[in-house]
Amino acid sequence: MYELLKLTFERRGSDLHLKVGQAPAIRVDGVIEHLDAARFTKNEFARVLEAILTEAQAKQFAETNELDFAYSLEGVCRFRVNLYRDINGVGAVFRVIPFKVMSFDEIGLPLAAQKLIEQPNGLILITGPTGAGKTSTLASYLSYVNAQARRHIVTIEDPIEYQFEDGLSIFNQRQVGSDCLGFYEGLLTVLRQDPDIVVVGEMREPRTIALTLNAAETGKLVLATLHTTSAVLTAERIVNVFPENQQRQILHQLATVLRGVVSQTLLPKSDGGRVAAFEVLINTSAIRSLIGEGKIHLIPSFLETGLEFGMTTLEMSLASLVRQNKVRAEDALTAAPNPAALRKLLGGKE
Numbered sequence: 001m002y003e004l005l006k007l008t009f010e011r012r013g014s015d016l017h018l019k020v021g022q023a024p025a026i027r028v029d030g031v032i033e034h035l036d037a038a039r040f041t042k043n044e045f046a047r048v049l050e051a052i053l054t055e056a057q058a059k060q061f062a063e064t065n066e067l068d069f070a071y072s073l074e075g076v077c078r079f080r081v082n083l084y085r086d087i088n089g090v091g092a093v094f095r096v097i098p099f100k101v102m103s104f105d106e107i108g109l110p111l112a113a114q115k116l117i118e119q120p121n122g123l124i125l126i127t128g129p130t131g132a133g134k135t136s137t138l139a140s141y142l143s144y145v146n147a148q149a150r151r152h153i154v155t156i157e158d159p160i161e162y163q164f165e166d167g168l169s170i171f172n173q174r175q176v177g178s179d180c181l182g183f184y185e186g187l188l189t190v191l192r193q194d195p196d197i198v199v200v201g202e203m204r205e206p207r208t209i210a211l212t213l214n215a216a217e218t219g220k221l222v223l224a225t226l227h228t229t230s231a232v233l234t235a236e237r238i239v240n241v242f243p244e245n246q247q248r249q250i251l252h253q254l255a256t257v258l259r260g261v262v263s264q265t266l267l268p269k270s271d272g273g274r275v276a277a278f279e280v281l282i283n284t285s286a287i288r289s290l291i292g293e294g295k296i297h298l299i300p301s302f303l304e305t306g307l308e309f310g311m312t313t314l315e316m317s318l319a320s321l322v323r324q325n326k327v328r329a330e331d332a333l334t335a336a337p338n339p340a341a342l343r344k345l346l347g348g349k350e
Helices: 002-010 042-052 055-064 111-118 134-148 183-193 206-217 231-240 244-257 285-292 296-304 314-323 329-335 339-345
Strands: 013-019 025-028 031-034 066-073 077-086 089-098 122-127 152-157 170-175 197-200 221-226 258-268 274-282
Touching (some): 002 066, 122 134, 122 231, 152 183, 206 221, 221 231, 244 258, 244 285, 258 314, 274 296, 314 329, 314 339
Parallel strands (some): 122 221, 122 258
């Protein structure tokens, strides 16, 4: 097991897939590769779980057949692990979390997105599909603050992925399920802990979203993630989870506290590896008015003309990567929500 996890890290894989009776597989640059390695029998897999799970985790998995947790391989890296059952038995996916936090430059985070973390309060949303690098971007924000400012940062995560040592800032990282019952319960008491910055691992349901907005309203800087793929879909998701009679209030709150939305995706680099493309929305007075009035569908046109504020569409970001020969045009077109707009930006290049 140690060798498989180490190999995944050394091959720069993002995930290790294990299933009872099946050959292990790793995902490298977004592509699944099957390994020529021994298959785990049911008893061997059970022994692996016994070695890496705590008693409480083993009990939870036995009761629910699902478990998310973090696992550290000393001297190598950490892993976010999802344990599950399917028709073949037990399976697991180990997502690589390097010990080293990437810098803004290493991620390629646009300058306007970088500057969001300098806001004294409000809400910053980091969005994208699973495996888009949201956790890395969030960690880069926290690492920057830790090196530059004296803040108290409280995180609520499921599970804790990057672990931070106190620098100029002090950290309290809370694990859902062991340190607090859930995101909602953690947010209920977080303001009593004198935070400057609150991190919400994921806004999953109305109660959590409402408390996240409330925390941002009280003068705290709140960072949160969502599994949405654009600023428009992010705003719509937040509003539409609430009953219709609450949506006007939520629109007003969101318009008031939002500082920016950073949406991202990963795509293959021309020379191997992967690179991030970004959509960046800055909550200018014009955007604030659109959100407050419920005219979220008009946001894209303001994104396209908001270059002076540092805004960018995903198509603009993809076009820039193609021009720098970092990605192939065909891969950029596959990743683009609006391929026609990208073709226009590229001048017909494909």
